[in-house]
Amino acid sequence: MGSSWPSRERKALMLDPKRIREDADGVKAGARKKRIPVETLVDRFLELDEKRRALGFERDEQKAKQNRAGKDMARLQGEEREKLRKAMAEVSARAKSLENELSAIETEIQVLLLRIPNVPDPEVPEGETDRDNVEILRVGEPRKFDFQPKDHIQLGESLDLVDFPRAAKLAGSRTYILKNEGALLELAVLHYTLDAVVKKGFTPMIVPTLVRREPLVGTAYFPGGEEQAYTCEKDELFLVGTSEVPVTAFHSDEILDEAELPKLYAGYSTCYRREAGAAGKDTKGLYRIHQFNKVEQVVICRGDEAESRRMHQFILSNAEAILQGLQLPYRVVNVCGGDLGAPQIQKFDIETWMPSRGGYGETHSASRFYDYQARRLNLRYRDSNGKVRFCHTLNNTAIASPRILIAILENYQQADGSVTIPEVLRPYLGGRSEIRRKK
């Protein structure tokens, strides 16, 4: 696939090649922590990297010879000229064959680099799956019901907020239709969230959800995540699973000024996920669905670890503030190595209390990448010394709906089957305070 990758992708790196060269063991150990096997990839890279430099040196020498001769050719006449021409024909052929050899090696190196994962932070706990994630914070008390609480499906259907059977008729599994206050509630919670992050300084952006391949490679969803994305083959376009993709890629191939950093963007978009490989998991209701809407915080900041950590805390606290505003109980977990994606340095998930699960369900995910995505996106800035450096990127959910509606409906339900509307959402619903079955 992809007969016409632009040069940006060709050059796309992931980890700094220098770093792999100098700390191959560290890179391997990092991948091991993520349970991603890369030993042979790294070794192969080191081997090719060595070769590349040797060949490159020789190639440059031939080229230099060529360039010097070119200047003489312009002056010389007759026999002398002819003699030089013949000599240069050989040099030229030599340079060309080196060039071919080299470009084969470079192509292979690129493929390898795209597959070597980012090295996780030492703070990332060891572990295999999400069960090994470490809770670091718990906020709010799960509500104790003095009646038999319903789950969001029962609530949604009895209040006529959702329609699953007809959604299945139209669009198959893992789909839903929101109607009445269900539709309004979704818009309200998205709008409330967007307003909240804009107040924190984020620039709201409504972005394309159907994108080219490059932003997906740049944000490191590809290669590897192809199965998770809906594809429009005729147009070679892909539906994004999150606005992180178009928003983080927004400044790709640019050199920003340090003074304009950090860039804070709030991407709003519909998100599409095939949920391949999740067969049989969370098949009912609004939890795991193919299409949803999300407000996403995206940060592009200086290539500085301390700054990146600060920003990580910042976006995490913004998401927490949104849940606190909704008065939903949640906890924050430090995601373990095995549950971490290839590009991430560290990830905190926020899980919101969902009574029907009898536990917390993931609703937010805050990641930092250092320069991993920025390298792939060729996203740079000029620092105060005039030096060009790669940015760092981060992102975090602000709200994703309708998943969050599960928590709202279930936590706010009343004994009589009605649902109280969270106070912060009421201004977005014409001041209404409850959802009640119509006669």
Added chain:
RNA sequence: GGAGAGGUGGCUGAGUGGCCGAAAGCGCCGCAUUGCUAAUGCGGUGUAUGGGCAAAACCUGUACCUCGGGUUCGAAUCCCGACCUCUCCGCCA
């Protein structure tokens, strides 16, 4: 969908085979000058990668004029292909 035009540095825009990493202007930086501002003069001002080197500075090789391929001793310049952008017409939320 039909018909055209075009892709050059931060921007505008020259350049039709070698002396072109690329004129000129704008912008930006430095210096000079001027009560301030403005104006003017001079100089500088891309990125990547390799070498000199322990490193910064600096020097230096190579590559890059959308991308890929071809012709040629030599390509921004000629040929082929792809991608992208724009204009007009049609259709359309």
